[in-house]
Amino acid sequence: MSEPLDYIKLASNKPKGKRPYFHDDPAVERVLNITMAVAGELAVMRERMDSIERLLETRGVLTREEIENFVPQDKTQEEQRQLWHAEYIGRILRIVQQEMEELQNPDKTLEEIANDINQM
Amino acid sequence: MSARNLPPVWSKIAKHAVFPETTHDERARYNFLANLNKHLAHVSQGNKIAFDKRVEPKFEKEHGRKMKDTSELKAAMEKDPHYQVWSSLRRSTMEMRQQAGRSIVLRQADDLKEKAEKLNEGKASLVLDADCKVPDYLLACDNHIMPGSYHTELIDGDVTPAANYDTGLFVTTAGLLGTYSDGGGKAITSWVKKSYPDFKPKRILDIGCGMGHNVLPIAKAFPDAEVIGIDTAAPMLRYAHARAMDLGYTNVKFMQMDAAKTIFEDESFDWVQSTMFFHETGGKSIYKIMDEVYRVLKPGGLTLHIEQPQYTDDMSLFEKFIRDWDALNNNEPYWSKMHDIEPVDLMEASGFKKEDFMQIGAKAENDLDDGSNKAEEPEDHGRSPIWNVFGAIKN
Numbered sequence: 001m002s003e004p005l006d007y008i009k010l011a012s013n014k015p016k017g018k019r020p021y022f023h024d025d026p027a028v029e030r031v032l033n034i035t036m037a038v039a040g041e042l043a044v045m046r047e048r049m050d051s052i053e054r055l056l057e058t059r060g061v062l063t064r065e066e067i068e069n070f071v072p073q074d075k076t077q078e079e080q081r082q083l084w085h086a087e088y089i090g091r092i093l094r095i096v097q098q099e100m101e102e103l104q105n106p107d108k109t110l111e112e113i114a115n116d117i118n119q120m
Numbered sequence: 121m122s123a124r125n126l127p128p129v130w131s132k133i134a135k136h137a138v139f140p141e142t143t144h145d146e147r148a149r150y151n152f153l154a155n156l157n158k159h160l161a162h163v164s165q166g167n168k169i170a171f172d173k174r175v176e177p178k179f180e181k182e183h184g185r186k187m188k189d190t191s192e193l194k195a196a197m198e199k200d201p202h203y204q205v206w207s208s209l210r211r212s213t214m215e216m217r218q219q220a221g222r223s224i225v226l227r228q229a230d231d232l233k234e235k236a237e238k239l240n241e242g243k244a245s246l247v248l249d250a251d252c253k254v255p256d257y258l259l260a261c262d263n264h265i266m267p268g269s270y271h272t273e274l275i276d277g278d279v280t281p282a283a284n285y286d287t288g289l290f291v292t293t294a295g296l297l298g299t300y301s302d303g304g305g306k307a308i309t310s311w312v313k314k315s316y317p318d319f320k321p322k323r324i325l326d327i328g329c330g331m332g333h334n335v336l337p338i339a340k341a342f343p344d345a346e347v348i349g350i351d352t353a354a355p356m357l358r359y360a361h362a363r364a365m366d367l368g369y370t371n372v373k374f375m376q377m378d379a380a381k382t383i384f385e386d387e388s389f390d391w392v393q394s395t396m397f398f399h400e401t402g403g404k405s406i407y408k409i410m411d412e413v414y415r416v417l418k419p420g421g422l423t424l425h426i427e428q429p430q431y432t433d434d435m436s437l438f439e440k441f442i443r444d445w446d447a448l449n450n451n452e453p454y455w456s457k458m459h460d461i462e463p464v465d466l467m468e469a470s471g472f473k474k475e476d477f478m479q480i481g482a483k484a485e486n487d488l489d490d491g492s493n494k495a496e497e498p499e500d501h502g503r504s505p506i507w508n509v510f511g512a513i514k515n
Contacts, residue, residue, distance in 0.1 A: 005226050005275065007222070007227045008223070010222060010226050010267075010274065011219050011222040011223035011226055013222070013267035013268070015262035015265035015266060015267045015269075017261030017262060020207070020211060020449050022203070022204040022207040022208040023204050023205075023208060028208075029208055032208055032209070033215070036209065036213070036216065037216060040153065040156075040216060041149075043149075044145050044148040044152060047151065048144055048148060091219055094215060094216075094219055095215075107261075110261065110447075110451065113260045113453050114447075114448075114453035114457055117256075117260050117402040117403060117453060118454070119402075119404060120255070120403065120404055120405055
């Protein structure tokens with residue numbers, strides 16, 4: 001077995017090639033990206049809720065009140081919940097990580113790369 | 121029936137033994153992203169409207185003349201708020217798609233590697249070469265903004281770049297390439313069968329085969345042929361081979377080598393194919409690769425290359441500009457240069473004869489198309505599965 005990969009960080013890595021910014025102020029780009037990721041996660045949650053509601057409806061095994069009052073029951077459940085949050089934040093703050101990676105390793109623009117590649 | 125064409129749910133994608141496990145949320149995330157891609161294809165029409173209604177009139181008023189070229193047009197469009205928000209959302213969607221795919225495959229990198237190894241072990245039909253260099257044009261940037269591109273190995277024996285590609289292509293194309301993402305390979309196979317009913321290739325080469333999704337339909341259609349897929353990225357080949365083994369293919373071989381300098385003998389293939397490959401090469405390499413295609417092709421052999429639609433003289437500056445969006449903003453930079461090359465010139469430079477040159481249009485064959493998506497759709501430039509195919513018979 002190899003060392004476990006820090007998949008949360010790796011999943012949000014910046015690709016090589018300078019990132020294009022389209023808004024006059026990069027802050028707009030940043031906030032929009034975070035917002036869209038949150039929008040995505042809201043959609044994910046909505047789909048999960050939809051599955052749960054449909055299954056509950058079909059089987060009639062749970063009440064809404066039981067869900068309302070649920071808290072983690074043991075260490076494993078607690079950790080699973082916290083890991084989910086860590087993954088979630090890595091995902092929605094992707095652009096901040098990528099800007100940091102760009103600061104560490106500045107890239108050429110794609111036009112420059114296209115010119116380079118044209119000579120390769 | 122919906123008023124809008126809906127992308128197929130991601131769970132329709134074909135599974136196989138090296139396909140990553142996914143959770144409910146991971147599938148839901150891909151469903152969201154496929155829908156977002158589809159939505160952005162629709163609102164991309166706003167770019168043309170903004171251009172016609174305000175960008176071009178403003179330019180002409182300020183300069184007292186028409187725009188000369190795409191770089192003037194690009195500079196003017198980049199100031200337009202609709203183009204800005206559309207581009208920003210589209211880039212963001214592509215980044216989210218990569219993040220979503222990588223978070224699926226990287227958490228199970230070891231498992232995927234083991235699954236691939238189990239199918240690949242001791243098989244002569246997978247030939248990796250540790251000395252094969254990834255070409256400089258692939259190292260210059262990460263194509264399709266896939267961090268690490270096709271070749272990076274995060275663990276020994278890594279297959280995650282291919283597994284990520286396999287799960288995500290369905291999302292970017294909103295399922296239009298079919299359950300196995302092989303709509304391109306199927307289309308070219310049907311065209312060849314129909315156009316050359318007597319063609320019985322004994323040996324077929326697919327260059328830049330990636331995860332092998334487009335070569336398998338060819339192997340299936342010509343079961344007596346020896347089919348070889350080559351690529352420089354070991355992770356893609358390991359996955360391609362394991363995938364093909366699990367899907368029951370016995371006539372396909374995957375080999376790691378550079379298409380510009382293969383180990384094959386002169387005139388040893390009846391058919392040399394590439395699918396969406398040349399636009400991911402480089403300005404000098406493209407000629408070397410075509411030289412190699414010519415060299416390994418038998419006299420009377422067929423070569424075909426599925427590519428992006430060519431830019432034509434009658435294409436508007438705006439269309440050329442918007443077709444370049446993916447090249448520069450979704451990291452396929454060489455496409456922004458390659459469309460200036462006439463395929464016939466490229467082929468003639470390697471020895472093919474002008475009169476043997478052919479060019480056709482092709483559209484993906486999609487096994488998910490049940491006829492329910494009937495709503496009219498705008499063309500999603502650079503994304504729609506409608507291609508230009510060029511090639512020749514070597515005489």
